[in-house]
Amino acid sequence: MKLLVVGSVALDSIHTPFGDVTDALGGSAVYFSTAASLLTQVRVVGVVGDDYPMAELKKLEGRGVDLSGVEQARGESFRWKGKYSFDLSSRETLETRLGVFADFKPKLPAGYGDTPYVLLGNIHPDLQLSVLDQMKGPRMVACDTMNYWIDSAKDRLMEVLKRVNLLIINDEEIRQLSGDWNVHRAARWVLGQGPQRVVVKRGEHGALLVEKDRSFFCPAYPLEEVFDPTGAGDAFAGGFLGYIARSSDTSNAGLRRAMVYGAAMGSFAVSQFGVGGFEGVTPAVLQERVGRFKDLTHFDMAEAVA
């Protein structure tokens, strides 16, 4: 079934120890839809400036992504410039120019309101709420956020949480949001604010799915070469929600599988600059990667010691 993402479409300039790239396609909605399009039909709502390389963006249409919700406004596109440390463990934002993204008001094209699965990317909580107001009974809504909104618009963010089924967030963000450094306790706190499920992304370590009475942990794929971590979390979300939309399975078993698809997508994202890591990733390549997670995580218990 179809999957809607509302988020940033940007141009990223990235410095890593392995090289540099300038004004490459980026933004959460681009990473998300590149990954999710391997699994289901994706609709993107976003905004770009009149300087955006539309021919590059339109390559997503070749992946079945519907870009009719991407508005092109007069002005400069959203640009982000960052630099990673030698071991990719931390990054510094060198420059953020919001451009036309600063005045983004998501307007859903006709028919988009019926999309059954939705990711509210990390835009202002008021904009997330305005998207929710335009939806007609979606089956599952997930939302992301970031430190900036937790700092500046927490009360509005709490309103969003009341109206979504799932929060997908990284470990630093959930600590900040909950005021609790223990991520398991923090996730439990989030479950009391509205969402029935929380996914905590833990970077190179993996990701955690927390529900009322159960948790599931999926490690990151063990990569000996990591090139550019940008977008890994968005690609994870794309794989996760892409699989849910494809299968229409929101059971615990379905979400566990979706976590593994998310982790596989994250591993592709970090293997090249920008979305380059998805070049050559066919459904067969994806399936092969997903299959490897079983060997990475499964064990069989022999006789008990008690």
Place this chain on the structure above:
Amino acid sequence: MKLLVVGSVALDSIHTPFGDVTDALGGSAVYFSTAASLLTQVRVVGVVGDDYPMAELKKLEGRGVDLSGVEQARGESFRWKGKYSFDLSSRETLETRLGVFADFKPKLPAGYGDTPYVLLGNIHPDLQLSVLDQMKGPRMVACDTMNYWIDSAKDRLMEVLKRVNLLIINDEEIRQLSGDWNVHRAARWVLGQGPQRVVVKRGEHGALLVEKDRSFFCPAYPLEEVFDPTGAGDAFAGGFLGYIARSSDTSNAGLRRAMVYGAAMGSFAVSQFGVGGFEGVTPAVLQERVGRFKDLTHFDMAEAVA
């Protein structure tokens, strides 16, 4: 089958955000044998001063631990004093007094040379080698080490690696040892130096088992209350090697199970000060905790997407 550990028997003074403790039983061999004794018979080789609370230590005998290799020397016991950050994510060593441990020369009691399973705790590599010289064809020898020996005695440590089957080490240490920040590549490098297996302990995230063609990851148990991380890595090693010694199963399937026993022991260790977390941990309690790891990590793959 029997399991020998050679390592430190110390008195720890620990400050955490939740309280303080002074001169509590500690040291790698104490944590290790407390955990491993739930699974198999453990022999400890170490040294304490004449100020050591021997009645406390001898409680280990009630767990079936053989302490005849613990020498009591004239002088002060090894003392460590540390302080954890508010979120337990980092710790500062406030004081280390080696005392009689500075002159420790491991002497194996008669019959100990035949012990089939061995952990060489993080003592000077020359002492690890001297223990190896006293062993008669053990089935499996694992070794630990620490940043201090990597800095000061790396060439001797490399001699140890040539003679052991398994290295068990934390992520910071393996990065330092290999000079490579990528832990998967670092583990691969270690496999070229002697050991057939490497276990990388990653604290609150879990632990990774690396063999030539496969990796297995076991997450840490999701605890909402963590009290004192001291000794968690040693308790992990005790559960891991304790299970291997108990089962005499050094196959990949056996080592995977052993990793889960290790992770379960780590979760008990952090739940109270010192070895207090093991109070009340019966084989049945251990088995229940181990069983929960399956729900935490397993998924079943439905139809393929390709």
